[in-house]
Amino acid sequence: MKMTPALLVIGGLMVFWASVTVAVFLPHATLNDQPSDIWKPMSEPDVAAGHKLYVRNGCSYCHSQYVRVLDWDVGSERIAEKGDYYGYEPAILGTERTGPDLSQEGGEHPDDWQLAHFVNPRITRPVSLMPAWEFLGPTEIRQLNAYVQFLGGKDADVRVARQQRWKPPAIAAWLAGPAKNVEWLHAQVPKVWQAMPNPYPATEPDLLRGQKIYQQECINCHGPVGDGQTVAANYMQPPPLNFTILRGHLVEGKYIGGIFYYQIMNGITGTAMPYFKRDLESEKIWDVSNYLAVRFLGYTDATIEPRGIPASYEPEWKNTFVAPTTQEAK
Amino acid sequence: MLAFTKKTNSAALAFLGGGAFWFAIGATYGLFSAIDLVAPDFFQNIAVFVFGRVRPTHVNTVIYGFITSMLIGCAMYMVPALLKTRLWSERLGWVSFVLWNASVLSGPIGFPMGYTQGREYAEYLWAFDVTLMLALLALIVNIVMTIAHRRENSLYVSVWYFVGTAIWISAVYPLGNVMWHPSTGAMPGLLDSIYLWFYGHNLVGLLLTPLAVGAAYFVVPRITKTPLFSHTLSLVGFWALVVLYTHIGGHHLLQAPIPNWLKTISVVDSLMMFIPVGAVLANIWLTARGKTSLLWKDPAGRLVLFGTLFYLVTCIQGPVQSLPSVQRLTHFNNWVIGHAHIAVLGFSGFVALGAMWHVLPDVCGKKIWSQRLVSLQFGLVMIGIVGFFVVLTVAGLIQGGSWYNGETVYRSLPLITPYMVMRALLGLFIIASAWVGLVNFIMTLRHGQPHISTPIEEAPS
Known part of the structure; x- marks a missing residue:
């Protein structure tokens, strides 16, 4: 086969346009584009x-x-x-x-x-x-x-409607003052989770893991000392929670682990608190819960009753934290 | 007036110089992108250095400014040389150069300010799509008229590729940029992605690849002083390229809701790319068989030789990653960035640089100012590209693996930090190679020893 200019140009174009017909024009003609069930026009x-x-x-x-x-x-x-x-x-x-x-x-x-x-x-x-x-x-x-x-x-x-549904009550609770705010936040957690202790020991390695997660996910809103006094607070309504006040708001005077777990997993829709259930699996959330409790409340409910059979990995660990009396916490 | 635009080979020289210049600029923009991925607040609130704006600047400048310019410059010298004639019109060549560079320049000026159509690889605004098309049409006229005035009857394989590139890309470009929709440059709905990836993949397949293959077909027989191994393999490689490459853009969309038959065609034809790639590489390497030392000793030949090696790497990796099972781990992550760099810089970039240094003395009539600097450029860009490929491939597998096993994108970011740092550091080698090349180019024009050009002895069929 001798390549002449005519063969090169005419042949090259014929092969090319045949391919374009298959790869572009045929899909164009047959795609049959219709709005899906969730489609909306970009009208705003x-x-x-x-x-x-x-x-x-x-x-x-x-x-x-x-x-x-x-x-x-x-x-x-x-x-x-x-x-x-x-x-x-x-x-x-x-x-x-x-x-x-x-x-x-x-x-x-x-x-x-x-x-x-x-x-x-x-x-x-x-x-x-x-x-x-x-x-x-x-x-x-x-x-x-x-x-x-x-x-x-x-x-x-x-989802947007859900955010808007929960924003006003969250703001109202915050405006009602720290005590009322925490009371409202606790009340949004299902009852069974409220009176639930952290089932896992707050060992030093556990707390270090919790700290690493805290630094990657939480620190820029809730702050290095957990008081929520951060740049993020300037943007958010309600602002990030000050964890240290929770010391005076333990459920039944002793529980906080289950509430932490639930709020981290689920987020608090309406507030800026996102859910972390995609980012963090169970163990990591329990670790963060222990970290928050020990570092910012000076108390953790880790491994207190009620609890089931300890997991096989658990070291000998005794919870020496004493639940603060309501008076002391205030 | 403008007498320099009539000088023989002056338009080719302009394109070569443009390529050397845009390599330096484009690679530097690559560094800005790399820094953004290491330290996102390094350029905090400096709009022109935001990742989303520097990345298209880097990509378009490298593709259109560096590699395509440089290879067009080579083609403008090689086609007349192979046909024993002169370029039909140097002035028309200069018209192409000015229009082409207007488009390329619109990248570094416009994109950082947000003037872009935003579709990957199709970012140039409509006005600059038009200047680029006019440049292409002027090139086509010039090449066709040069062929019409040829004094060598048979057309060497390089000429096929250069002519093919010109006529194909001048159709691919307006289609892919949806130039009949000037304001958006896009089709409505999902259909746009089919247009976009037909274009995006053919930018490599019908622009960079045939230009680079054409240049390699010229350089390798000339340096090894050996006629081309096989006319039949040339034919197989050429026709299989245009038959197969045109169908495979869909492999960028395997996980998107485009029609399944289109995905199937794209995967099958991606695998069949072994035919044109194998034919071309067998032809070039069997031509050089026993004489690779000649290629190795000449820094320009060395660049082309390694360009062909990277072509093999690219075209083993490419078909493999078009498989749906492989894409589960490689899509959406840095694996693909590694592939893009080995294809664009490793293959077509190496060949463009090698071919440029090879033809430059004949184009400008001066010997290369410093062969050592060409060697240095080769060494720097080798370290850069091999390192890039390894680092980005590993980073991509880490990302892909962690996503596939249920981690979120956010959680996988700390995993790639060390690789992003290494990528930025390795990028310094590539940038250094670009600036070394630019200095050598300028010094060759200003201080190169006179060179008496050797005519092409024979044009093997």
């Missing part, structure tokens, strides 16, 4: 503006927008469908996850958490690699937030 101006900002600022180089069957992280309650992207231009799917997938981010966090996180992600997420976006100014951050809260369509609406 702030959402549309936020979408443009998301595209312009290259958010998609670190955040994908489709959840896969094998995912465990944010949004993995729903696998992406083609109709989720109907009419969005561009529907920016992304190729990298230096940050989490955002296709179901709407309503994961309330607006105040998102605002602080855009100003500087380290305010809420200490080891995040995301840039600080404070330079965009309040208007553009508001628009980005509107877009992020939109992500997930009608599923996001459910």
Whole structure:
């Protein structure tokens, strides 16, 4: 076969366009794009503006927008469908996850958490690699937030409504003063969890593990001494809890471990406190609970009654912490 | 007026110089990106250094500014040389150069300020899509007219690849950039991802690869003073490339909700890429068989030789990672970044640099100012790219493995910290190699000894 200019150009173009027909035009003709059950139009101006900002600022180089069957992280309650992207231009799917997938981010966090996180992600997420976006100014951050809260369509609406449902009572409780606030927070934990001690010993290794988790997940909101007096407090309504006051608010004068566990696992929707059930598995949450209790309350309910058969690994450990009397705590 | 634009090979020289310059700029932007991933508050609140803005600057500058420019420069010299004629119009070549660089320049100027269309690899704004297309069309006219005025009847394989690249990419580019939607440069809905990854993958497949293969087909027989091993293998490699590469963009979307038949085609054709890659590498290496010492001794040949080796690595890794079972661990993480670097810098970047140093004396009429600096450039970029590939592959497997086993993205970030630090440090080697190359290029033009160019003796079919 001798390559002549005619063969090269005409043959090259014929093969190329045949391939384009298969790889591009055929999908184009047959994709049959229809809105999915959760799809919503990008009709609000702030959402549309936020979408443009998301595209312009290259958010998609670190955040994908489709959840896969094998995912465990944010949004993995729903696998992406083609109709989720109907009419969005561009529907920016992304190729990298230096940050989490955002296709179901709407309503994961309330607006105040998102605002602080855009100003500087380290305010809420200490080891995040995301840039600080404070330079965009309040208007553009508001628009980005509107877009992020939109992500997930009608599923996001459910979550956003839940955040909005619980924000006013959380603020009201905080405004009622520390004692009333803690009382309200405790009351939101199911009864069976309230009178539950931490089942695991607060050994030194256990506390060190708890400390490491605290530094990676909690420290920038609740602070190095657990008093909640942090930069994050400037952004959040209600502000992060001061753990030290809990010493005077133990359930039945002795329990706090179960409440810690439940609130870390589940978060407190409506407040900036996120759930950590995806980030931390059971043992880590118990370790953090012991760390909070020992470091910031000077007391832990670890291994007190009621308890079942100790786990096989448990060393000989005696809880020598004495529950504070109500008088002493105050 | 502008008499220098009429000088023989002046347009080729301009493209080569542009490539050397943009390598330095593009690699430097890579460092900014790498720093952002080590210390995200290093450039806190300096808008132009935000990761989402410097990454596209790095990527586009390297692809369009460095490698494509440099290889177009090589092609503008090689095509006339192989056809025993001159470039049809130096002035039209300069028109291409100016338009092309207007597009490339719009990256470092526009992206850091947020002027971008934001689709990966298709970021240039519509106006600069237009200048880039005009540059391509001017190149096509120039090459076609050069062929029409040729004094050598048969077309050597390098010419096929250069012509093929020009006609294919001038269709891939407007399709992938959805140029009929000027404001967004995108199709609505999920369909856009199919357009985008048809384009994104063919940017490697029908732009960088054929340009680099064409250049390697020129350099290797010339340095080893051996005719090309096989005409048949050349044909197989060329036609299989355009048949197969065009179908495989879907492998970027295997885990997205695109049609299954499209995923199947993309995986099957990805695996079949062994055919064109094998044919090309067998042809080039069998040509050099027994004479690789000639390639090794010449720093330019060494760059091309290692470029072909990295082509093999890329094209073993690429088909393997197109398999759905492998992608469960490799998708969305730094594994892919490692693959992209070995493909773009390791393969086409090495070949572009080698081919550039090989043709530069013939293009500018001066000997390379310092062969030692070319060797130094080779050494620096070797350390950089091999290190990058290892570090990013490991980091990617750590990310992929931890996600697959139930960790969140956030929890996996501390795991990759040491690799992100190593990547930034290894990047310094690549940047150093780019600046060493730029200095050597400038010094060659200013202080190089005169060089009497040798005409191409024969154009093997």
